[in-house]
Amino acid sequence: MLESRKSLRSLPRYLADRFRKNMILRLVLVVLLIALGLSWHVWSQSANHTGDISIYARLDALEKHLEILSHKHKVYPEVRNLNYKDRRRILVTGGAGFVGSHLVDRLMLEGHEVIVVDNYFTGRKRNVEHWIGHENFELIHHDIVNPLFIEVDEIYHLASPASPPHYMYNPVKTIKTNTVGTVNMLGLAKRNRAKLLLASTSEVYGDPEVHPQPESYWGHVNPIGPRSCYDEGKRVAETLCYAYQKQERVSVAVARIFNTFGPRMHMNDGRVVSNFILQALQNEPITVYGSGEQTRSFQYVSDLVEGMILLMAANYSLPVNLGNPEEHSVKEFAVMINNAVDGKSEIINKPAMIDDPRRRKPDITLAKNLLGWEPKVSLKDGLSKTVQYFKKELAKSSEPIRPLQLPNDLL
Numbered sequence: 060m061l062e063s064r065k066s067l068r069s070l071p072r073y074l075a076d077r078f079r080k081n082m083i084l085r086l087v088l089v090v091l092l093i094a095l096g097l098s099w100h101v102w103s104q105s106a107n108h109t110g111d112i113s114i115y116a117r118l119d120a121l122e123k124h125l126e127i128l129s130h131k132h133k134v135y136p137e138v139r140n141l142n143y144k145d146r147r148r149i150l151v152t153g154g155a156g157f158v159g160s161h162l163v164d165r166l167m168l169e170g171h172e173v174i175v176v177d178n179y180f181t182g183r184k185r186n187v188e189h190w191i192g193h194e195n196f197e198l199i200h201h202d203i204v205n206p207l208f209i210e211v212d213e214i215y216h217l218a219s220p221a222s223p224p225h226y227m228y229n230p231v232k233t234i235k236t237n238t239v240g241t242v243n244m245l246g247l248a249k250r251n252r253a254k255l256l257l258a259s260t261s262e263v264y265g266d267p268e269v270h271p272q273p274e275s276y277w278g279h280v281n282p283i284g285p286r287s288c289y290d291e292g293k294r295v296a297e298t299l300c301y302a303y304q305k306q307e308r309v310s311v312a313v314a315r316i317f318n319t320f321g322p323r324m325h326m327n328d329g330r331v332v333s334n335f336i337l338q339a340l341q342n343e344p345i346t347v348y349g350s351g352e353q354t355r356s357f358q359y360v361s362d363l364v365e366g367m368i369l370l371m372a373a374n375y376s377l378p379v380n381l382g383n384p385e386e387h388s389v390k391e392f393a394v395m396i397n398n399a400v401d402g403k404s405e406i407i408n409k410p411a412m413i414d415d416p417r418r419r420k421p422d423i424t425l426a427k428n429l430l431g432w433e434p435k436v437s438l439k440d441g442l443s444k445t446v447q448y449f450k451k452e453l454a455k456s457s458e459p460i461r462p463l464q465l466p467n468d469l470l
Contacts (some may be wrong), residue, residue: 076285106139125272135193139170150253152203152244153218155182157323158258158316161360162215163187167195169236170226178202180232184196186323190303203240204232211251213371216401217258219293223412225328228242230288237292238299245303245311254274254310256371257300261382261419271386271420274315274378284414285373297378303377312370317382318398321360321441335393336449339402349411351390356420358383359441362434369430382421383434399442 085107150167150246154175159182162192167190174197175187190196192266195215202205203218219236220226241257248255264272265280280290303309322333338345358381366381393406426432 061423061440071469080276080305133192135190136168138168138193140194141170146171148174148210149188149213149215150174150214150247151208151217152176152240153182153258154177154215155184155186155198156221157186157321157325158319158360158363159215159217160186160323160363161321162217163190163196165364165368171195173197174199174211176201176203176207176218178218181225181325181328183325193365201404202339204235206243207247211247211253214239214244214253214255214256215258216247216369217291217373218244219258220325221260221289221328223289223330225325226289227285230285234268234292235290237289238297241296241454242298245299245309247305248309248311249303249307254312255300256314256367257296258295258314258367259315259378260289260293261315261380261421262286263297263315264416264419265290266414266416267418270418271384271422272380273422274380274425276305281414281470286414297373301376311376312373313376314370315378315380315382315421316363316369317380318357318420319363319382320353320357321445323360323447324445326449326452331389331392332357333449335396336400336446339397339404340398340449340453342402344407345393345397345404345411346407347389348409349389349391349409349415350404351393353389353415354386354388354418355392355421356383356386357392357438357441358434359436359444362436365435366426366430366432369432373430375429379426379429380421380423381426381432382423383438384423385434385438386418386419386420387438395445396442397439399439399446434437
């Protein structure tokens with residue numbers, strides 16, 4: 060017993076002796092002391108923060124978000140269980156955007172593996188957040204102006220700003236996305252022997268002199284106007300598709316998309332539907348550019364998605380119009396939206412936009428005969444769903460914390 064007490068008393072002396080002789084041990088201790096000091100400094104600074112929300116409140120909010128987002132608590136929509144032969148690995152560029160996110164929902168529910176690539180210029184991560192963490196889903200923050208090297212079976216190429224304020228904000232970037240970006244995606248399709256579907260636009264017809272517009276019409280486009288960065292960018296994208304098809308044997312499809320609306324539209328994208336709904340909901344004057352006699356044809360987004368999937372599956376490579384042939388003047392549409400929200404907004408006219416098309420109506424004979432496709436959702440039903448979405452978006456702006464929610468159409 061006496062010897063053990065002596066040994067215990069001599070332990071500190073032994074350790075001190077070892078510390079003096081061992082340089083490594085001294086260095087380790089110094090590093091630990093520095094780390095502890097820095098940690099204490101950071102903690103004390105955070106604890107003394109006098110912002111609007113205390114650190115404890117922020118930690119509680121973070122904990123709630125983590126609980127919602129954790130895989131243990133997250134509930135995904137049910138998807139089909141496809142076998143290896145039928146399941147495809149599909150890339151959707153611009154997949155976090157308005158149309159792209161609805162397309163992603165449809166492909167995921169069908170049981171495919173989906174890769175979304177988006178630079179979030181107009182897309183939003185929240186449009187696809189309900190799939191994040193799912194074993195069949197992958198989200199890549201990437202600008203397709205830069206090359207991308209992945210393995211895929213099909214490519215839906217939707218990446219490009221589509222509303223005039225967005226594509227005219229940076230016209231050079233818009234042109235590069237539709238030219239350099241399309242070259243990169245066609246190169247990826249060539250390397251993977253994948254089929255590429257280009258989301259083209261009715262804007263390739265410009266201010267048309269033929270009405271309604273069939274796919275055989277070459278268009279009437281101002282190549283140096285303010286909208287030309289988008290119009291000519293999409294025309295070149297189509298040209299690139301057929302150049303790669305002829306020279307490199309790449310399988311392509313081209314969808315010429317007419318005006319589309321629905322939930323997840325960007326509220327400030329400057330297009331007719333979003334402008335009118337937002338103004339009517341906020342009891343602001345509804346602004347009609349020009350006389351309002353110019354016509355448009357509006358299709359609901361689910362109809363468009365159906366048409367794109369059918370076109371991808373078809374053995375056909377020339378352009379196909381996807382739109383609603385039901386034609387309305389912009390003034391009529393303003394009245395319809397005002398009535399849909401029970402609004403009391405007055406309708407006012409402003410000077411016409413430069414190169415704004417006077418008439419726009421698709422000839423969908425080819426889509427009917429080739430794909431058996433035509434719009435199914437009525438304008439009234441589509442507007443009702445879109446108005447409800449905009450109401451919820453306006454209400455969310457006052458919420459301090461936005462919980463993760465599944466879209467209503469996926470519940």
